[in-house]
Amino acid sequence: MATRHQLLDAAAQLIAEVGWGRVTTRAVAERAGLPHGAVSYHFHGKQELLTEAAMATVEAMFPLDQLRSVTKLTDLIPLFQASISTPPDPETIDPVSSGVLAEAMRECGRNPELRGRITELLRAYRSLVTDLVHAEQGRGVVERGPDATDLATLLIAAGDGLLLHALLDPQLPIAGAAEVLLALVHT
Amino acid sequence: MATRHQLLDAAAQLIAEVGWGRVTTRAVAERAGLPHGAVSYHFHGKQELLTEAAMATVEAMFPLDQLRSVTKLTDLIPLFQASISTPPDPETIDPVSSGVLAEAMRECGRNPELRGRITELLRAYRSLVTDLVHAEQGRGVVERGPDATDLATLLIAAGDGLLLHALLDPQLPIAGAAEVLLALVHT
Amino acid sequence: MATRHQLLDAAAQLIAEVGWGRVTTRAVAERAGLPHGAVSYHFHGKQELLTEAAMATVEAMFPLDQLRSVTKLTDLIPLFQASISTPPDPETIDPVSSGVLAEAMRECGRNPELRGRITELLRAYRSLVTDLVHAEQGRGVVERGPDATDLATLLIAAGDGLLLHALLDPQLPIAGAAEVLLALVHT
Amino acid sequence: MATRHQLLDAAAQLIAEVGWGRVTTRAVAERAGLPHGAVSYHFHGKQELLTEAAMATVEAMFPLDQLRSVTKLTDLIPLFQASISTPPDPETIDPVSSGVLAEAMRECGRNPELRGRITELLRAYRSLVTDLVHAEQGRGVVERGPDATDLATLLIAAGDGLLLHALLDPQLPIAGAAEVLLALVHT
C-alpha cells in the first residue's frame, strides 16, 4: 500500500527532525500529504506508526543480506556509508537515517517492542562483524591479539559514536578518525 | 537556592527516563516534591529548565578542570568512569548522566542555545585530549602514525558510542572493547 | 457549520459582558453549550475567535448593503436603531451589539487585523453618509454651510457617543438628544 | 506618598495600553520602577488600584472647579482640549487619558464602585453644561428651540464620540466636525 509507505516515510523524517516524543499524528499526515484520518486507519496508534517507521529506517541502515556476502573488513565501509549518506554525495551523512537511529536507540528503553527488534538486529550485525573479524584474524590481516567479539563491539560502537558526533557538529571531520581506527586494527 | 537545584536534579532524571520531548513541567515539580508553580517561578520556561539541567549534568561528565591535571592517556579512564558510574559500583553506568548526554546530543539540532554550549564543551574536551595524545606520542607511548586530532576524535566518539550501546543493551560487555581500543592505541 | 456560529455568538455576548480582555475560551465554550476543545478546533486561537465574533457583530450594525438604498438622512435612524435594538422593543439598546462595538473600538489599538477591518468598515460608512449629506444639501433639506465630510463625521461620532453614554447610564434619555441633532442639521 | 502616585500613574498608562482586563500587577510595579510587593502594600488588590488610577485620570479630564468659572460655551473647548492633549501640542490627543476614559466607561458595567463615581462625575458635568446652555440660550447666543438638557447631552456625547473615533483612526480630522457642531448650535 502506497499510503502506508508514505506515512512511514513522513514519520521517519519527523522523528529525525523534531524528536520521537514530539512527533504528532497530524504533522505526519500533513507531511505525507494525506488526510489526518489515514493515520488511525492504517496504524493502530501513534506508537505503532513510529515503531514501524523507525524499524524500516534502521533495517535499511544495516542490510544484513548484503553484509553476508562481504569478506573483507574494509568492504564494510562503503556499504555502511551508502546506507547513511544522501544519494548524490556519499560524504554527506543523511540526517534522517542517522537521526532516526539515534532516536530509536534512546527510545528502546521505554518501548519493549522496539527494544526487542533493535537489539535483535544489532546482535545479528555484531555477530556478523565478529565472524568477519575472526576470518580476517585467521588470514593475518587483522591484529590477532584482541578478542574478536570485543573488536567487533568496538568497531560498531565507534562507528555509531562518530555518526552521533558528526550529527551534533557537522563541521567535525570524522573521515580521518574512521581511517585511523581501521589502520590501528589492521596489521 | 535549594529549590532551583532540586528542580534541575528532577529534570535531569526525567530527561533520561522519559526522553527530552516528553518531560512535563508537572512531572518535574512532582518528582522534586515541589508545587507546580515553582517551575515557572525559577525558570523562564520548560526549554530553559531542561537546557540548564542537561548542561549541569553534561558538564559534570566532562570535568575539564580535573582533566587538565591528567598526563597519561590511561588516567582518563577512571576519571570518565567515575563521572558516569553510580557511586558504589564504578562498573555500573549511571543511566541518568549517560541518558542525559544522549538526549542532549540529539536535542542540539533543535535548540541553538544548547547546541552552542554542548559543542563548545566537546571542542574543549577534544582539544584537551588531542594535547594529551600529542604528548604521549612524543614520549613514544602512543602510536606515532595517526594524526593526534583524528585519534582524539576517535577516542571520544568510541567512548560515547560504547556508552550508547551499553545503555541500549545493558548486558553487552563493553569493558573488553574499551581495553582493546587502548591496547591498539598504545605501542 | 452550526458549531462555529454558536461559538461566535457566545463570544460576542461575553465580549460585551465581561470585556474583551477577560473573555476566556472556556467561558465561550460553556456559554455555547459546547466542549472546550471546540474553540481550538474551529479557530486558530482566542484572538481569531474574538476578532471574528466582533466583526460579525459590528458588520451587522452597519449594514452597508441596505444603507446604499437610503436616500433621506432621516431614514438612517430607523435602520441604525433596528441594528442596535433588541427585537421586540426598538427603543431599548441591545447591550451586546453596542458593547461589542465599544470593546472593538478600544481593541483596535492593539490588534492590527481588527483595526484594519474596523477602520475600513467605518470609512465606507462615513463615505456613504457623506454622499447622503451632499445629496440632501443639494436638495436644500440640510444646512448648506458645513462641509459634507465634517457633517457626516459629526453625525456618526455623535451617534456612537450617545450609544456609549446610554450604555454607561441606561437611565439617560438619549432619544431627545438625537432628535436635537437632526433638527439642527435640517433647514 | 510618592510611591502610591507612581503606581497610579503606571496603572493608568497600562490601562490605556493593554486594556483594563489585561493589566497585571507585576507590569504596573515594573513600569513604576518599584518592587512587586509595593502594589499589595499600597492597595487592597488589583481592582482597587485600577479603579483609583482610572478615577484620578478621568477627574483630571473633567476639572469641575475650573468649569464652574466658564460662562461661554465656546470657552469649554480649550479647557477640554487642554485636559486631553499632550502638553506641547494642544492638537494631539493624549492616548493615555482618552484611553483610560474609554476603558473606564466600558468597565463601569462590571464595577459598581467605579460606576457610581463615574456616573456621578458625568452627571455633575452634564448639569454644569446644561446650566451653561440655558444661560447662553437666555442671552440669545444659542438656538432657543432645543431643550437645554438634550442639547448638553448631545454636546458631551458628540465630544466623547469624536474622541473615540480619533483614537481609533488617528488620521481622521475631527477638528472640522467639532467646529460644525458649535456652528450649528450657535445662532
Place this chain on the structure above:
DNA sequence: TATGAATGAGTTTTCATTCAT
C-alpha cells in the same frame, strides 16, 4: 474503504495573592 469533525484529557504558562523576613 476513507475521511475529518468532534472531544476531553493533559500540557505550559500566567498571575494575584500570601507571608516570612
Place this chain on the structure above:
DNA sequence: GATGAATGAAAACTCATTCAT
C-alpha cells in the same frame, strides 16, 4: 514599613483518539 519568594488556581492551547458519515 517593605520586599520578593512562593503558591496554586485558572488560563490558552495541543493532540491522540473516536466515530458518524
